[in-house]
Amino acid sequence: MMIALKDINKTYFGAQPLHVLKGINLNVEEGEMVSIMGASGSGKSTLLNILGILDNYDTGEYYLNGKLVKDLSENEAADVRNRTIGFIFQSFNLIPFKTAMENVALPLYYQNVSRKKRNELALEYLERFGLKEWADHYPNELSGGQKQRVSMARALVTHPKVILADEPTGALDSKTSAEVMQILREVNQTGITMIIVTHEKGIALRTNKIIHLKDGVIENIETNNPDLIDFNTEIK
Amino acid sequence: MDFWREIFMALSRNKLRTFLTGFAISWGIFILIVLLAAGNGITNGITQEFSDQSKNTYMLFGGETSKPFRGHGTNRSIWFTDKDIRFLENEAQHVDQVSPTINSSGFAYFGDQSCSVNMRGVRPVFQSISNVDLVKGRLLNERDERQSEKVAVIDDAVEKHLFDDGTSPIGQFIIVNGIAYKVVGVYEGDPNSNGGGALVPFSTLKKITNQRYYWMLRFTVKGLETKEDNEAYTEYLRAQLAHLHEFDPDDHSAVYIRSTQEEYLQTMKIFNTLELFIWIIGFAMLASGIVGVSNIMRITVKERTNEIGIRKALGAKSRSILASIVTESVLITAIFGYIGMWLGMVVAEASGSILAKIQEGNSFSLNIVPSIDIRIVLMATVLLIVCGVLAGFFPARNAVKVKPIEAMNYR
Numbered sequence: 001m002m003i004a005l006k007d008i009n010k011t012y013f014g015a016q017p018l019h020v021l022k023g024i025n026l027n028v029e030e031g032e033m034v035s036i037m038g039a040s041g042s043g044k045s046t047l048l049n050i051l052g053i054l055d056n057y058d059t060g061e062y063y064l065n066g067k068l069v070k071d072l073s074e075n076e077a078a079d080v081r082n083r084t085i086g087f088i089f090q091s092f093n094l095i096p097f098k099t100a101m102e103n104v105a106l107p108l109y110y111q112n113v114s115r116k117k118r119n120e121l122a123l124e125y126l127e128r129f130g131l132k133e134w135a136d137h138y139p140n141e142l143s144g145g146q147k148q149r150v151s152m153a154r155a156l157v158t159h160p161k162v163i164l165a166d167e168p169t170g171a172l173d174s175k176t177s178a179e180v181m182q183i184l185r186e187v188n189q190t191g192i193t194m195i196i197v198t199h200e201k202g203i204a205l206r207t208n209k210i211i212h213l214k215d216g217v218i219e220n221i222e223t224n225n226p227d228l229i230d231f232n233t234e235i236k
Numbered sequence: 237m238d239f240w241r242e243i244f245m246a247l248s249r250n251k252l253r254t255f256l257t258g259f260a261i262s263w264g265i266f267i268l269i270v271l272l273a274a275g276n277g278i279t280n281g282i283t284q285e286f287s288d289q290s291k292n293t294y295m296l297f298g299g300e301t302s303k304p305f306r307g308h309g310t311n312r313s314i315w316f317t318d319k320d321i322r323f324l325e326n327e328a329q330h331v332d333q334v335s336p337t338i339n340s341s342g343f344a345y346f347g348d349q350s351c352s353v354n355m356r357g358v359r360p361v362f363q364s365i366s367n368v369d370l371v372k373g374r375l376l377n378e379r380d381e382r383q384s385e386k387v388a389v390i391d392d393a394v395e396k397h398l399f400d401d402g403t404s405p406i407g408q409f410i411i412v413n414g415i416a417y418k419v420v421g422v423y424e425g426d427p428n429s430n431g432g433g434a435l436v437p438f439s440t441l442k443k444i445t446n447q448r449y450y451w452m453l454r455f456t457v458k459g460l461e462t463k464e465d466n467e468a469y470t471e472y473l474r475a476q477l478a479h480l481h482e483f484d485p486d487d488h489s490a491v492y493i494r495s496t497q498e499e500y501l502q503t504m505k506i507f508n509t510l511e512l513f514i515w516i517i518g519f520a521m522l523a524s525g526i527v528g529v530s531n532i533m534r535i536t537v538k539e540r541t542n543e544i545g546i547r548k549a550l551g552a553k554s555r556s557i558l559a560s561i562v563t564e565s566v567l568i569t570a571i572f573g574y575i576g577m578w579l580g581m582v583v584a585e586a587s588g589s590i591l592a593k594i595q596e597g598n599s600f601s602l603n604i605v606p607s608i609d610i611r612i613v614l615m616a617t618v619l620l621i622v623c624g625v626l627a628g629f630f631p632a633r634n635a636v637k638v639k640p641i642e643a644m645n646y647r
Contacts, residue, residue, distance in 0.1 A: 093546045093644055094546075110550060110556070
């Protein structure tokens with residue numbers, strides 16, 4: 001079991017307390033490719049933040065790779081994030097004043113990998129995504145698809161156990177979206193667990209398990225065979 | 237190494253801002269250094285002035301009694317006599333050499349030239365206590381004093397008036413109040429006094445004027461090192477003089493006792509206050525620079541909120557972000573601080589050497605040469621680093637408190 005959530009609750013205490021997650025129970029096996037669907041306000045982003053240890057939860061238990069993730073200090077959380085989780089964001093979240101290579105190498109910087117080694121690895125991953133020639137370019141010189149591929153390289157460079165993708169195709173056109181999904185699928189086939197948050201049916205249909213979230217509870221979990229879909233068809 | 241690369245990258249991304257921020261720091265430390273150098277110059281000038289009077293010298297001034305004592309009324313004038321001189325020479329503790337003075341003024345004649353002259357009968361020791369600078373010939377010596385020689389050391393003003401035709405005054409005789417004195421030397425007079433001066437042996441002038449009262453006695457002491465020693469000695473002197481002149485030992489207006497050490501300490505007190513004041517002004521200047529840096533760091537951190545969020549999501553620890561922002565701030569303050577310090581030192585040293593040239597050959601004016609000592613540089617360095625840490629710490633602490641997800645969504 002890669003991820004096990006037991007009765008996770010999360011409330012945001014603002015002017016009006018907002019009970020965002022109301023007892024989430026979820027298991028994700030190692031090597032699974034799962035999508036979380038839901039309308040905005042369903043709590044899917046909150047769930048992803050908790051899975052990514054970017055936010056904490058109020059009650060319940062979260063086991064990541066067999067270890068309980070609860071009340072971690074900021075430093076411990078940073079370490080777990082750095083070594084087990086790779087993030088892919090809708091807005092890419094590349095650092096604008098660093099080259100593609102430097103962006104990919106950044107997570108390794110926080111593992112105290114030497115600069116030479118870091119850049120070597122970063123180049124290797126960029127090459128895998130067909131971006132070797134773009135290694136010295138800055139993010140604003142890259143297209144949306146290229147940026148997302150850089151951020152995928154950055155997510156993978158640390159050999160994470162889990163990839164968390166938050167609307168990875170949200171800022172891309174349908175053709176590029178299909179390419180990105182193709183890559184994510186290939187990555188998943190190397191054994192890396194993949195969790196994708198999306199509100200697009202076309203994306204969800206390319207995963208093995210679709211989790212429907214509504215008003216902070218899991219409405220139903222749908223098993224899906226992505227092989228039934230022609231991966232060359234456009235998504236949107 | 238990587239850590240520094242990251243920081244230099246951050247600094248060079250916004251060069252103009254980095255420069256403007258740094259300028260405030262440079263300016264603050266520049267002013268501080270220049271002010272301190274000027275203050276140091278004044279203090280050094282004063283210290284030097286005092287060190288010219290190499291020996292600790294006491295001066296006794298006769299005053300008026302303010303308390304009745306053993307049948308004596310108040311307002312009795314105290315004058316010193318030969319008895320006091322003998323007391324100082326033979327009985328009083330710590331006395332090294334006594335230098336009583338007799339003044340007598342009149343007109344000095346040489347040939348058909350004349351000028352007014354203030355003659356002072358002094359013992360040879362006076363010449364070293366009062367820092368008499370010989371220009372030519374010789375000073376008065378013990379033999380002159382012992383044998384009451386009619387010799388005179390005239391000052392350059394008298395020389396100019398009486399020997400304006402270029403005759404060497406040494407060996408010539410000048411006539412003052414009907415007595416002929418042989419000129420044995422010329423000393424540098426006080427350029428601020430009008431009229432000339434001449435030094436003649438004390439014993440000579442005493443015989444001529446038959447003066448028996450002295451309003452002031454001066455003597456050097458030995459074996460008094462600390463302020464406490466001097467205070468105790470002053471009390472001792474007052475008690476002894478009270479006994480000799482029959483006044484109340486607690487009557488502080490009967491005689492006035494001054495010592496150069498006391499004057500020195502008092503003056504130094506003033507200059508220490510001046511230095512403190514300079515530090516306060518300089519500090520205030522610097523503080524505005526620090527506030528500037530802190531403000532800029534706050535803006536920088538705000539602008540970099542996204543980046544900080546991304547870094548945290550990728551596994552950056554708070555401490556590494558805190559360290560890089562604080563280091564950035566320390567670097568700005570230290571580098572620009574050093575530029576300001578360096579410029580301040582250049583200005584201080586340059587004005588110092590210019591002033592030193594101007595004041596050369598003008599030995600009676602105060603030597604005010606701005607100077608920096610290493611102590612100030614070290615203190616300023618420590619100050620800069622502390623300020624840099626403070627300026628960076630609070631914005632940085634706010635930055636790392638933000639949750640990564642909020643930071644990434646910050647626009």
